[in-house]
Amino acid sequence: MRFPLAMTTRIAGYIARKKVTRAEKFPMVLMLEPLHACNLTCTGCGRIREYTSTIKQKLSIDECLASVDECGAPVVSICGGEPMIYPGIGELVAKILERKKVVYLCTNGMFIRKKIGDFKPHRRFFFNVHLDGMRKNHDIAVEREGVFDAAIDGIKAAKESDFMVCTNTTVFQETDMAELDELFGHLTGLGVDGFLISPGYSYAAVGSKEIFMTRNDIRAKFLAAEAMFRKYKFYSSPVYLEFLMGKRELSCTAWANPTRNIKGWKGPCYLITDTHHETFPDLLNRTNWEEYGPGKDPRCENCMMHSGFETTAALGVNGRLGDTLKMVKWQFS
Numbered sequence: 001m002r003f004p005l006a007m008t009t010r011i012a013g014y015i016a017r018k019k020v021t022r023a024e025k026f027p028m029v030l031m032l033e034p035l036h037a038c039n040l041t042c043t044g045c046g047r048i049r050e051y052t053s054t055i056k057q058k059l060s061i062d063e064c065l066a067s068v069d070e071c072g073a074p075v076v077s078i079c080g081g082e083p084m085i086y087p088g089i090g091e092l093v094a095k096i097l098e099r100k101k102v103v104y105l106c107t108n109g110m111f112i113r114k115k116i117g118d119f120k121p122h123r124r125f126f127f128n129v130h131l132d133g134m135r136k137n138h139d140i141a142v143e144r145e146g147v148f149d150a151a152i153d154g155i156k157a158a159k160e161s162d163f164m165v166c167t168n169t170t171v172f173q174e175t176d177m178a179e180l181d182e183l184f185g186h187l188t189g190l191g192v193d194g195f196l197i198s199p200g201y202s203y204a205a206v207g208s209k210e211i212f213m214t215r216n217d218i219r220a221k222f223l224a225a226e227a228m229f230r231k232y233k234f235y236s237s238p239v240y241l242e243f244l245m246g247k248r249e250l251s252c253t254a255w256a257n258p259t260r261n262i263k264g265w266k267g268p269c270y271l272i273t274d275t276h277h278e279t280f281p282d283l284l285n286r287t288n289w290e291e292y293g294p295g296k297d298p299r300c301e302n303c304m305m306h307s308g309f310e311t312t313a314a315l316g317v318n319g320r321l322g323d324t325l326k327m328v329k330w331q332f333s
Helices: 005-020 061-071 089-098 112-118 135-142 147-160 177-189 215-224 226-231 238-244 280-286 306-315 323-332
Strands: 029-032 075-078 102-107 125-130 164-171 194-199 259-261 264-268 273-277
Touching (some): 075 089, 089 112, 112 147, 164 177, 177 226, 264 280
Parallel strands (some): 075 102, 164 194
Antiparallel strands (some): 264 273
């Protein structure tokens, strides 16, 4: 199976309950950012640039847990910043798992071996390590030599201790998809459980615009790599990958991926900041979602990121005949 059965049934049950009660919009993945501080200055990252005024601030563990409870999403992605430098990160993960959530700890991987003792393996917990290429190009992307080797060492430490590990890769204009094929082959050999992939997106907080792609660029690059997606164990769904390859259209469901950070609930989405709401209901109910998305807001025009469109596939929005069977086969393949 692609994901542990208990994890799959829990998420499926949550979606079913929401649909039975005819909830129009509901969260699937909480993007929890307990801090924005990081030990790296990755070229494509907007967090360390957008939140310079609050870079030293942190949410408390109680504030993080209150946000998890308030939102109610079945999946929590702990990101930032670099969450492995957050004081009490092991305690935070354990307490979120106690709430029966699926937890992805997004990290550059450099501190996994050092802090592995702060965590316990769990069927609903993943280390999600960010890797944008093999050694040379990944280190260029994160603007520091040695990061790739440290991340690989962290992955080895996690697998040696029986943790589940996935990786997250951002594709940019200059990304060589053949190199990513090599990367995923290498990671498969290390026992990595699955791979997430998404195109980079040029948004306001990132100054370097030339590394990003237009919608047509994205489709061409991903379509050329179609064979690679059948070759490895991707956690990105087949419906989302079809969207990236230009084989179908999906509408944005950013409301299903809310972001909670130091300033509040980021509105409208993970990438665009028009305001910060004090509560999750305010974000959900006071955002005019119909004003956002490709063809509506120019800032959304070339966005095809997983934070806006992967949940569209999971929720069956823009569904086609055969999608359900396709997703079931994908899960059990």
